[in-house]
Amino acid sequence: MSLTEERTTTAHVVGRVEDVPPGEGRTFVAGGEQVAVFRLRDGSLHATQAACPHAGGPLADGQTDVDVLVCPLHQYAYRWADGSSTSGTAPIRVFAVHEADGALVVTL
Amino acid sequence: MRVLGARPAGATALHLDDDLDPRGRLVVVGNGMAGARFVEEVLERGGGDQFRITVFGDEPHGNYNRIMLSPVLAGESSEDEIVLNPHDWYTDNGIDLRAGVRVERIDTAAKQVHAADGSVTGYDHLVLATGSYSFVPPMAGVRRDDGSLLSGVYGFRTIDETRAMLEATSRCTRAVVMGGGLLGLEAARALQGHGLQVELVHAMPWLMNAQLDAEAGAILKRSVESLGITVHLDVLATEVLGADSVEGVVLKDGRRLDCDLLVVAAGVRPHTDVAVRSGLEVQRAIVVDDQLRTDDPDVYAIGECAQHRGEVYGLVAPAWEHAKVLADVLTGTDPAADYTGSRTATKLKVAGVDVAVMGVSTPERDDDEFLVISEPKRGVHLSVVIRDDRLVGATLLGDTRKVAFLTQAFDRGAPLPEERIRLLVDLSDGAAEVGVAEMPADSQVCNCNGVSKGDICGAVGGGCGSVGEVMDRTRAGKGCGSCTSLVKQIVEWAADGELAEDPAASYYVPGVPMPKPELIRAIREHDLRSVSAVFATLAPNGKDDARSKMGLTSLLKMVWGHDHIPEKDAEFINDRVHGNIQRDGTFSVVPQMKGGVTTPAQLRRIAEVAEKYEVPMVKVTGGQRIDLLGVRKEDLPAMWSDLGMPSGYAYGKSMRTVKTCVGSDFCRFGLDDSTQLGIDLETRFQGIESPAKIKMAVVGCPRNCAEAYVKDVGVVAVGSGRWEVYVGGAAGATVRKGDLLATVDSPQAVMTLTGRFLQYYRENANWLERTYDFVPRVGLDKIKRVLLEDAEGLCADLDAGIQRAIDAYRDPWGQDAAEPATPGQFRPALPLVALPKVPVR
Structure with a gap:
């Protein structure tokens, strides 16, 4: 016997691309959940859970580069690719995010 | 005769x-x-x-x-x-x-x-x-009626007295020596050498009390007793027995010591x-x-x-x-010659024990450094007293091998080793490794992040090949940074020579492979004015690096002043919103309060703002300001406007605060107007970014009420319009007394020298390297040569550089309160979390 997990995903428009300054992050609420959205200087978009799993730090206030997001409270770093922590602690959730006609669309 | x-x-x-x-x-x-x-x-x-x-x-x-x-x-x-x-x-x-x-x-x-x-x-x-002359303490029976000493009683001051004692040794058998100072001990030893049984009586609690501390005196006592001389301490002789010639002495506690020779060496009087x-x-x-x-x-x-x-x-x-x-x-060889006092140093052999004594024997001021090595079994007791980084006293008992260096340091003020223990013993270079090897695996190395020696060794065993990798993996040394050198030692020990050379160790920031001087040259050469431009031009593959951005921002501000191109994402959150982030994501607001001086009107405004915004805690800071803690990010601009005060920069890697004492205007001990100088310093250097935070203080006298001796720059009034300028002090995770850079004779000279030092530090310190590491690394002597003698011809550039930074100052609160620097600069980062979560007091 096998169990199949059924997942439904929903797309949410959370704001405009220009609401997130280049290289920074801003937090939006999508479907009752806080999501941090980042726009890197190379134009790419990323979305993660808003609070750091370590101590609840505000990830949108963190610093970024093409590989990682760094939490402002204790400098834990998480990879965009899969949300894993570079120091081996608990990972963060990452979400799909894209731009559609200037709108930020997060898929939860 | x-x-x-x-x-x-x-x-x-x-x-x-x-x-x-x-x-x-x-x-x-x-x-x-x-x-x-x-x-x-x-x-x-x-x-x-x-x-x-x-x-x-x-x-x-x-x-x-x-x-x-x-x-x-x-x-x-x-x-x-x-x-x-x-x-x-x-x-x-x-x-x-x-x-x-x-x-x-x-x-x-x-x-x-x-x-x-x-x-x-x-x-x-x-x-x-x-x-x-020899002082003869009052004792019944010590003098004859004519005032001369009883037969068999001698002072020890002249050749005639010495001759008389020598002559007496042939017929006497038991001697009592009064006085456990240098002369008494030497007399005791000499008489004992002539075959007399010698007892020594000393009125003070330990031997050579004028030169030695109690511990050293106790060790000397053992050495003297091992020669066969009996020592009685802390007791006076009250009576000398004998009608024609001395027969004994009676001590205050009633004991009687028989003798046929009594030497009085209880000090001299002018x-x-x-x-x-x-x-x-x-x-x-x-x-x-x-x-x-x-x-x-x-x-x-x-x-x-x-x-x-x-x-x-x-x-x-x-x-x-x-x-x-x-x-x-x-x-008339030098009619203006003058004598200003002596620094006395003596080396002698007393009762067969090597003794060297110079200056004071015990600390006299609260901030005197005092190092003691005591090995009673070997009869060795060594101590030094250091004041203001100068040797002001040393006592060597039983081992005088270091006397040459110490005498030099004492007489000429030769520089002292940073590790004070090297003043007294020669450490082998392997000592540090031995220390690391002997640490138990569970001993905590990084207290900020709770990393043990075992964790570090595990990271090395797990494949981390460099100190940087181990620090990234374990986060050891990523907190206050005070354990970094210990982490490095442990990694080196654990890797046992397998460690890869870590070129990144010399980089200013990890993401751009250049040491600071090279990086500054490249930034100027390529005219790079923004952090993204630095990455694009100088980083491998043009790749940006989150951990490098803050350091680069600081560097660009230093190099270009207000001609740098600001990029908010290259700033740490504190600098983006001009407050210090707290554990729950709220911020602290610290208005500028120059020199720690405020007014009733200012206090009233702060009180009103604190009530209006329901500030969870109002606290007086260590830097003599008032901290409003637990403020929501979205409230910041309105609070700044209501306060109408400039930012106190309590969050940045920048000049923070200048503490002062009340100085000569109020304090009855004040030698100069420290308050005004502190305000002037803070006005001139407010907000200037630097490799790490800068704390300053000015005190009106050496009582040091505002702790100037332990600041990055500390200024101490010493009277007659003169000020001492100390640099490299700290009283945080590391405690270090600042080094005296110079004594200058006007507030203006303090300002100039401070600016010069700040700029030299800004240009040469590594990112996050506090002055307490920078000053010893570069060396006080070199800093003095560069800043005081202009040995490298840099002073004019340094003065111009700091002026550029001063001219670039803008109050960030006044600026961003009016109009956000970026969209959503003050938007909540955790909109569904009810802040503050910090406790409300």
Whole structure:
């Protein structure tokens, strides 16, 4: 016997691309959940859970580069690719995010 | 009696008729170590042509070395060996020596010396060098009716007393020595060497209490006792027994010590009778000024009978310094010569134990450093006292191998090793590794992030090949950073030579492979004015790096001033919103309060703002400001506007605050206006970004109420308009007293030097390297050469560089409160979390 997990995903428009300054992050609420959205200087978009799993730090206030997001409270770093922590602690959730006609669309 | 250094019988001296001699008359009272040396110094300066010199000596002898009486008593030196100047020497130099003639009084009005032989000698200049005499404490029965000492009781001060004791050793068997100072111990040792049974009685709780601390004294006691000398401490002798000759002493506690020889070496007192009788000012000794002049302009005093700036010296070195200065003055070789006090250092062997003593033996001020190494079993006790980074005292007992270096450091103020223990012992270079190897695996290395030695070793075992990788993996050293060097040692030990060379260690920031000077050159060369431009041009593959951005932002501000192109994402959140992020994501608001000075109106406004925004906690900071803690990010701009005060920069890697004390305007001890100087410093250097935070303080006197000694830049008023500037102090995770950079003579000079130091630090320190690491790394001497002597021709550039930063200052609150720097600058980052979560007080 096998169990199949059924997942439904929903797309949410959370704001405009220009609401997130280049290289920074801003937090939006999508479907009752806080999501941090980042726009890197190379134009790419990323979305993660808003609070750091370590101590609840505000990830949108963190610093970024093409590989990682760094939490402002204790400098834990998480990879965009899969949300894993570079120091081996608990990972963060990452979400799909894209731009559609200037709108930020997060898929939860 | 045999006269020491006597002139062969029959020789006569030729005297010129006084009236025909045009030379000035110089009379010296005292023919001891000071008086005779003074005459030598005068002759050396050609004073024989200037002066007719007369020397009165109480003793009939020539001049002999009093210090060497102990070896004479011990039978190790002969009398003749200790003669310094025999009578012949005086004759040959045309000096009229009145040996064995005691001076009674001086008529300073008539300028005449009246001696016990009835002679009256006129003078133009008179020098008192009457020295000291043995102090005999009051004891019943110690003196005969005529005031002379009971037979068998001796002082230990002159060759005659030494001879008498030597003669007594052949018939005596038991000696008591009173006094556990240098002389007493030497007498005890010498008498014991002659086969006498010796007991030593000392009124103080430990031996050589004037030079040693209690611990060292206790160790010396063991060494002395191991020679077979019995030591009684902390007890006075109250009575001397014996009708014709001494038979014993009675101690205050009732004990009786039998003896047939009693040596009294309980200290000396300056010979001041002549001076007192002559109406000169005498306190503990004859009071002299910096030219050794008494209150009579033609009468001088030198050596042990002189009291200079409150000090009376009992050692020969100061006496000889007196002699030199006075000879300079009187012969006109250097009429402005002055004596400002002596730093006394002695090395001797006392009772067979090596002892070296210099300066103070124990700390005297709260901030004196005191290092002690005590090994009682080996009879070794070593200590040093350091004040303001200078050696002000050292005591070496039982092991004087380091005395040469210490004497140099003491006399000349030679720089001291950062690790103070190296002053006293030679550490092998392997010591650190041994320490790391012996640490248990579970001992915590990084207290900020809770990383143990075992965690670090695990990271190395798990494949981390460099210190940087281990720090990234374990986060050890990523907190306050104070454990970084220990982490490095452990990694090196754990890797056991397998460690990859870590070139990144020299990079200013990890993401751009260049040390700071090279990076600055490249930034200027390529005209890079934004952080993204730096990455695009200088980083491998143009790749940005989150952990490098903050350091680069700081560097660009330093290089370009307001011509840099700001990028908010390259700033840490604190700098983006001009507040210090708290554990729940709220911020703290600290308004500027220059020098810690505020007003009722300001306090009222702060109180109103705190109530209006329901600030969870209002706290007075360590930097003399008021902190409003737990403020929601979205409330920041409105709060700033309501406050109407500039930012206090309590969040940045920048100049933060200048603490002050109330200074001369209010404090009864204040030497200068520290408050105003603190305000001026804060006004000039407010908000200037730097490799790490900068804390300053100004205090109005060395009581240091605003802790200037432990600031990155600390300024201390020392009176007469002069200020000491200390750099590299810290009182955080690392505690370090600042190094004295310079003493300057105006507030303006403080401002200039501070600016120069700040700019030198900004240009040369590594990212996050505090001044307490920077100053020792670069070296105080080099910093002094660069900043004070302009040895590298940098000062003009440094002055211009800091001025550029000052000109670029804008109050960030005033700026961003009006209009956000970026969209959503103050939007909540956790909109569904009810902040503040910090407790409300």
